[in-house]
Amino acid sequence: MNNIELLMPAGDFEKMQYAFAFGADAVYMGIPMFSLRARENGFKRDSVVQAIEYAHSLGKKIYVTANILPHNHKVNPFMNYIGQLLEQAQPDAWIMSDPGIIMMTKERYPDQEIHLSVQANTVNYATAKFWEKTGVSRIILSRELTIREIRQIREYCPNLELEAFVHGAICIAYSGRCLISNYMSYRDPNQGTCSHSCRWQFKMYQKENNQPAHWLQEAQSAGIETAITQQGESYVPVKGDYYLEETDRPGEYMQLDEDENGTYLMNARDLCAIEYLEELKDAGVNSFKVEGRNKSLYYASLVARAYRNAIDDMHNGRPFNPQNLTDVFAAANKGYIAGFLNGNPGKSAQKFDGTRAEQQCYQFSGIVREYDEERKMMKVEPRNPIRKGMELELFDKTTTQTIKVEKILNPKFREIEEIHGGLHYCWIPYPKKPAEFSLLREQTAEFNPYEVELTKQQSGGCGDGCGCN
Secondary structure (H helix, E strand, C coil): CCCCEEEEEECCHHHHHHHHHCCCCEEEEECCCCCCCCCCCCCCHHHHHHHHHHHHHCCCEEEEECCCCCCHHHHHHHHHHHHHHHCCCCCCEEEECCHHHHHHHHHHCCCCCEEECHHHCCCCHHHHHHHHHCCCCEEECCCCCCHHHHHHHHHHCCCCEEEEEEEEECCCCHHHCCCHHHHHHCCCHHHCCCCCHHHCCEEEEEHHHCCCCCHHHHHHHCCCCCCEEEECCEEEECCCEEEEEECCCCCCEEEEECECCECCCCEECEEECHHHHHHHHHHCCCEEEECCCCCCHHHHHHHHHHHHHHHHHHHCCCCCCCCHHHHHHHCCCCCEECCCCCCCCHHHHEECCCCCCCCCCEEEEEEEEEEECCCCEEEEEECCCEECCCEEEEECCCCEEEEECCCEECCCCCEECEECCCCCCEEEECCCCCCCCCEEEEECCCCCHHHCCCCCCCCCCCCCCCCCC
C-alpha cells in the first residue's frame, strides 16, 4: 500500500497493450454481458484469458470488471461465468457492485479478491467499514467525495485499500446511477448499455410555442402541475418553464424545469486531477484510476504517460511539471475540472454549449506498425490525414520528437501525396527503428502548458461535498 498504482482502462486487448507500454501498473477490463461497458467491450471469453496471461507476463495486474446489477435471470449465468474463467486464469481482483453477487462469490471462491465498484456509491467511512467486514479488500470511491472526506475514510479504515478516479468523463448522475438513457433510448446504464443521452444535442423552447392546442386542459385533467400565470384570458408559462427537443426526435418535447443554477439534463465536463495527486496520496488513496474503456488507444497512451510522469515526479520529490498537461490536452476532452475534490463545483461542472473538445491541441495521426530496416521506412496505419510535407510528432513512453513527412508510399511502395484515416497503411521514411508502440500526432493548435488554468480552481460550497454553494 506504500506504492501508488496507476490504473488504466482496457477497452480491448490492443488498448491494454498500449496502456501498459505507456506506464500503467494495472488495467481494468470488462467481460461479456456483465460489465457496465457492454456495448463498447472488446473482450470475448478467449481474449479475457489471453489478457490476464499477458498482464501477468509483464508483472502487471489486471482487474475484471463485473459490476452490473443483475436481474434474476442473469445471476446463475454470472456465477457460472466466474467459475469457468477461474478454471483458465486468475485475475488479480474482481470489480463488483451487487451485494448478492459479492456474497455468492465470497462463499464459492473465498480466495478471490473483490474491489467494490464506484456503482455502489461509497461516500462515508461507515459504508466502507461495512464492506470491509464482508471481505472486500478495496473500495472504489464515489467521484462526489472531497479530499477531506477521503482522508476521513482512511482514518476509520486504515487497512482498506482506496481507489479514486483522477481522470475521465464524469456522469451527470450520482456515480453513474442514471435513468436518462433508459428513458430516452430504453438502454439501461446499470445493465451496461448506456447511450450517453445526457451528451446528445438538444434544442430548448419556451413552453407556449410548442404545445398542443389543449395542453393546459390535458395537463390539468392528468393531474400534472404546471408553472403558469394568468394574463388576461390566456395562460402563460412562468420564466424558467421550458421544453427540450432532441435533434433526432423532432416533435417530441420533454418538460424541463430550470432554476438559477441552470438545467440538469446537460453535458458534464471531464475530470482531471493531475495536479492533486500529492493531496490524494496524503489522504490515503492507493490507486489512481482513469476512466475510458470505450476511448481510443491514443487516449490511453497519452493519459497513461502524463500520469505516469506525474506520479514518478511525486515519488521522487519533484514538483508538478506543467509539461504533463500537453499530453492531457492532446486528447479529446470537454473541458476539465477537478470534480468534487475541492467541494461542489456548481455550474462549472457542466458544459452548456456542446460536446466538442476544448483546447485539444493535437490530432491522432497514426500507429507505427512495423519498420523496414532495409528501406529505412516505418509502416504507418493512418487514423487521420497524413500529407507530404507536414510535420508530425513521433512519440513513445519516454520520448517525443518532431519529424517531417518527406515522402509517403502506398502499400506497393508507389509515392503518393496524402493518405486518409482508415485507408490501409502507408510507408514513411525514418532513419532508425522507432520504439515499440510508437504513435504519431499532428499539432493543430498552439498550446502553452504554463499558461493553462486547469484544476486548481476554487470550487463553491463548504468543501464537504454536501451540495451547498
